[in-house]
Amino acid sequence: MKRNRITMEADGGEESGTLPCSKRVKIQQSPEESKKKEKENEEKEEKEKEKKNQEMHIRNPYRNNPPNYLELAKKYENFSKYVTEKGQIDYNDAMSNLQLTKVLLEEDFKIKYFDMPLDNLIPPVPQRLNYVLFVQDLMDCIPDYMLNNLSIHPSVIKFFGSETTKQNNTTNIYGLDIGCGASGILSLLLVQSNNPKQYNYKCIGTEVDLQSIECVNTIINQNQLQNKIKILQQTNSSHIFNSLFNDYNTNANKNDIIVHFTICNPPFFDDINETGLNPHRISSGTNHELVFSSGGEIGFIQLMCKECHTLKLEKNILWFTTMLGKKSSIQPIQHFLLQLYHNHPLQLKPFIIQTTFSQGKQTRWGLAWTFYRKCYDSYLQLLNNNDDNGNKNNVSFTHQLSIPLSSSINEQQWINYILLPAIQQYGIRISSSDLVNKQILFHQDFNLFSCNISWIVFSDQQQHILLTFKFLDGDYVLFSAFHKWLQSQLISN
Numbered sequence: 001m002k003r004n005r006i007t008m009e010a011d012g013g014e015e016s017g018t019l020p021c022s023k024r025v026k027i028q029q030s031p032e033e034s035k036k037k038e039k040e041n042e043e044k045e046e047k048e049k050e051k052k053n054q055e056m057h058i059r060n061p062y063r064n065n066p067p068n069y070l071e072l073a074k075k076y077e078n079f080s081k082y083v084t085e086k087g088q089i090d091y092n093d094a095m096s097n098l099q100l101t102k103v104l105l106e107e108d109f110k111i112k113y114f115d116m117p118l119d120n121l122i123p124p125v126p127q128r129l130n131y132v133l134f135v136q137d138l139m140d141c142i143p144d145y146m147l148n149n150l151s152i153h154p155s156v157i158k159f160f161g162s163e164t165t166k167q168n169n170t171t172n173i174y175g176l177d178i179g180c181g182a183s184g185i186l187s188l189l190l191v192q193s194n195n196p197k198q199y200n201y202k203c204i205g206t207e208v209d210l211q212s213i214e215c216v217n218t219i220i221n222q223n224q225l226q227n228k229i230k231i232l233q234q235t236n237s238s239h240i241f242n243s244l245f246n247d248y249n250t251n252a253n254k255n256d257i258i259v260h261f262t263i264c265n266p267p268f269f270d271d272i273n274e275t276g277l278n279p280h281r282i283s284s285g286t287n288h289e290l291v292f293s294s295g296g297e298i299g300f301i302q303l304m305c306k307e308c309h310t311l312k313l314e315k316n317i318l319w320f321t322t323m324l325g326k327k328s329s330i331q332p333i334q335h336f337l338l339q340l341y342h343n344h345p346l347q348l349k350p351f352i353i354q355t356t357f358s359q360g361k362q363t364r365w366g367l368a369w370t371f372y373r374k375c376y377d378s379y380l381q382l383l384n385n386n387d388d389n390g391n392k393n394n395v396s397f398t399h400q401l402s403i404p405l406s407s408s409i410n411e412q413q414w415i416n417y418i419l420l421p422a423i424q425q426y427g428i429r430i431s432s433s434d435l436v437n438k439q440i441l442f443h444q445d446f447n448l449f450s451c452n453i454s455w456i457v458f459s460d461q462q463q464h465i466l467l468t469f470k471f472l473d474g475d476y477v478l479f480s481a482f483h484k485w486l487q488s489q490l491i492s493n
């Protein structure tokens with residue numbers, strides 16, 4: 001009978017189990033058992049990967065058909081050098097990643113030339129594609145009557161060397177790729193992917209780094225995409241829209257649309273030390289790509305919101321979107337945005353959607369907001385009409401409700417004596433409430449939908465409490481009915 005042998009490994013590791021020593025315990029297995037275990041682990045990993053892949057965007061071709069590295073290696077000689085016999089590549093090696101991105105762009109997006117310095121951020125195609133497909137969904141939902149009646153600013157149309165907003169009778173959709181990087185990946189995928197409505201996508205990339213601009217311009221020229229992607233240099237790294245749109249403002253009709261959407265993968269970190277990388281040699285991204293010293297990704301997107309507010313661009317762009325590297329960035333950005341438009345003189349209000357972009361083991365978050373109620377409603381309708389739950393699972397959207405607080409009651413009292421009893425009166429069961437972090441969660445098992453309510457208090461002339469209802473899962477119609485009912489109760493109180 002084969003037995004497992006227990007050996008002690010003197011590596012100064014942590015105490016393990018109840019053994020009375022501070023040495024790590026290792027179970028030594030027979031070669032057959034090790035092989036079996038290895039196979040089991042591989043199968044488990046494969047299953048987990050498959051499960052994670054199902055969280056990809058429903059139209060992402062890699063969702064059900066992940067790239068087959070062995071097949072690709074047969075076709076692309078340079079790539080074959082980085083593929084093992086088992087059909088794997090080393091994701092820690094920048095060159096392997098670059099070769100993979102190159103072949104996927106050529107194979108699936110007809111990008112014949114793609115090259116970039118190895119110390120720049122090498123973008124993974126399937127993951128960036130998730131974001132691009134989400135943006136396409138937002139565009140596909142813009143009602144036709146609205147799209148056909150939009151007036152696009154003439155300078156934007158001319159910038160692409162055209163006179164009209166149609167090309168071969170199909171509509172042009174203009175986007176602003178903020179911080180397009182050396183790869184211009186988001187723009188490349190947008191203009192080269194198929195989209196259900198067959199719009200012609202055209203992107204203006206903005207970038208502060210001159211070397212990146214040179215690199216992305218070479219990619220554009222080599223692939224003859226000059227009439228689809230244009231790059232603008234942002235000369236001031238603490239500006240996003242400012243200085244880019246000065247020309248547009250001079251003879252602009254205030255109601256013109258500048259671009260239909262913005263897309264952005266902001267620098268994530270506040271400080272180079274946060275990256276855990278050697279400041280002298282960063283192998284997976286350069287300093288300007290990774291660091292925005294005024295608050296990392298939160299600071300970058302808050303700056304974008306602030307400039308939009310100052311320049312009054314709310315109605316000149318239909319959807320503002322961003323990808324985020326940290327889940328914890330969502331809440332501060334949302335609150336900042338809501339606060340910025342609280343009591344806006346023109347009653348402008350951002351409608352916000354959250355989503356996740358999953359690929360393999362990696363998850364990124366997405367945030368989109370619009371000042372057009374129609375755009376928001378029609379996107380929600382798409383989710384409701386979509387029989388396949390694929391996209392719904394990743395998306396949550398919010399309703400906001402602002403309620404004045406009378407001076408005789410404080411926030412805590414309002415929550416305890418007004419909000420919670422009203423919720424209970426409706427028969428909703430609360431699964432957890434976290435009054436310190438100001439949120440309450442309702443779970444689907446009891447209520448047939450999951451929802452989260454969070455709140456912030458504004459203290460301007462009069463105290464206001466702003467509730468954000470976030471639909472997470474389940475029956476959206478029931479959630480909407482609950483939200484409407486609660487709104488009527490709270491406002492009449």
Ligand SMILES: C[S@@+](CC[C@H](N)C(=O)[O-])C[C@H]1O[C@@H](n2cnc3c(N)ncnc32)[C@H](O)[C@@H]1O
Nearest residue numbers: 179180181207208234237239265266267288289
């Ligand atoms: C994380 S990288 C994203 C690159 C590419 N879009 C991608 O998804 O791989 C962020 C980029 O934003 C650029 N950037 C930083 N500040 C900027 C600003 N104020 N305006 C435009 N681009 C900026 C950086 O140079 C960098 O290339």
